[in-house]
Amino acid sequence: MELEKLTCISCGTAIVIGEGSVKFPCPQCDEIIGRCARCRKLGKEYISKCGFRGP
Numbered sequence: 585m586e587l588e589k590l591t592c593i594s595c596g597t598a599i600v601i602g603e604g605s606v607k608f609p610c611p612q613c614d615e616i617i618g619r620c621a622r623c624r625k626l627g628k629e630y631i632s633k634c635g636f637r638g639p
């Protein structure tokens with residue numbers, strides 16, 4: 585597995601995949617979006633650089 589530096593798109597925290605954090609491509613522009621466990625739990629919305637908002 586390749587190591588990637590990922591930050592949570594909502595809070596900017598560095599995240600490690602596999603500790604409750606996730607990454608996925610934006611449905612609209614395929615930007616890789618990272619979300620930390622805390623923001624997932626809180627249900628924080630994210631905004632991709634293309635303007636896509638998601639829960």
Ligand SMILES: [Zn+2]
Pocket residue numbers: 592593594595596597619620621622623624
């Ligand atoms: Zn976060």
Ligand SMILES: [Zn+2]
Pocket residue numbers: 610611612613614615632633634635636
């Ligand atoms: Zn996007």
